[in-house]
Amino acid sequence: MSRRARVLVVLLAGSLVLASAVAGANASVLLYLLPALALAAPLILRRYPGERRLLALIAGRSRPRRGLGARAPSSARRGTLVPRGGLLIACSLAVRPPPRPLIVS
């Protein structure tokens, strides 16, 4: 936010206080506007409270879905890769087992 805009914000807040002061000390407006002021103050200072946690929440929601999606097919395919018959004997006798075959989906 530019310096001019910050000055505008301060002027606006000041005018609100002034208006309520002129209005016979009916400053209840401050109590009503407190949440807005509390939210705007850090933003004007370019602070975004809770942003890091929010981004972590977003990432946390998207990551497991991807993980599950990747795991599910691999576990299904792993069943087809269990060595049987001659391959089982070869694998058990070999010092180094043969490379796993590529999966073509």
Added chain:
Amino acid sequence: MSSQQRPRGGGLPIRRGHAVRTAGSLAGVLLALEAAWPEFASAHGISGLASLPVPAWLFAWAAAIVLVVSFVALSTLWSSPRLQERHVRALGRVPAALTPLCGLIGIALFALVVYAGYEGVPYYTANFDPTFIYVIFWVGVPVASVLTGDSFSAFSPWRATARAVRWAARRLGVTRTAPLGYPGWLGRRPVVGGLLAFGWLELIYHDHDNPVTLASLALAYFALMLAGMALFGIEAWSERGDAFGGYFNLFSRLAVFEVREGVLYLRRPLSAIADLEIEPGTLALVLTIIGVTTFDGASNGVVWNTIGPHVQSIFSALGLGPTPADELSDSVGLLIALAVVSAFYALGVRGVQSVSRRFPYRRLLRGFAHTLVPIGFAYVLAHYFSLLVWQGQAIGYLASNPLGRNANLFGTAHWHINYNVIDSTAIWYVQVAALVLGHVAGLTLAHDRALSVYRSRLDAVRSQYWMLAVMVTFTCLGLWLLSDVNT
């Protein structure tokens, strides 16, 4: 954790401790103010709302918490744009005879307004016109539009008349196209001008309840609309040049129903608002709706009733009589309300722009303008709900006796207004609910638009911090105005 961290995406370093301290200091100062002047908390007692379990200002805090929770929920659960495309489902055909029938009803009601204005008694409580125009037409039709869709376009007397003339001309073999194309630069500006004029008439003009004045203005408006439609075409003028048609059409976009080419469709909620074409005057239109309603609230409250006489004395000192001085001071108040509302939105968008310099300020101003539409409706509903519920009942006996001359056409002339139909506490809850729901809808629209505008999720989230601040400000302002009126 260190006190200074750099966010992902290469943003500015965040000093969390400083931000928390700033917010805490602000809250501390304000609470100290409250402690210094305890009347802050007690002087705003709301008449008729004494049964509220907590002070009224706590509702503003609770509303702000609801908005913050909505913001977090939207950020985490709403991960891709869902409102930027139209999703409609056809429900069935609308009977062809329905539109002419609605038009006929609209013309009949208009004729009644004109007749009652000139022939009825000149008392606003006994004449049909003031209640019908200021309550049923001005407040009831927007509510009906949000519930049923753009029903006013079917009932619009000037549009129905123009369509009837066109139909008759075609039957006689006369076909004629509009001589002029609607100028693009004009956009929705005529709607803005019309709404400002009507708002001024209702809230500021001293003789606004005079039935003769209302009937004359209605006739003048009718003639103006017919001239506009003759020059620019019926549909083009109805959507852009007709102040009331444009106003009701804007709110009808909040409805889940729409009629196109004789077919009734069900559409995804809020999708028609996201689809709103931001023409010249569109932003001014939504700001005018909120600004006029804001002034209506403020003019009945403590603040303007304290400041207004000072402004009026300035005009009186210039040699103006009491009535023009009063009207001029209220006009200044209306302009101040418009300026305050516009400044809140402009500052919020300035903040949005500070997140990423990719988008020019004006583009963002227009890009998020549609988010103010549900807020505009929330303001209208919250401020006029009691008027609609209480004064709206008067139409029951005025329909039987529209001229106020002891007629009893439908046997309902003996009806009266039942003020016990809803108590003021329930009205307060409805007002709070309307404001909160309207602002949550605005936040949803802003979030959806941000997802489609920003490539970086960080930028989208940060931009929505600013829109959250705008929504919380409008919510708190609206609740304060309502409580101030009731003080």
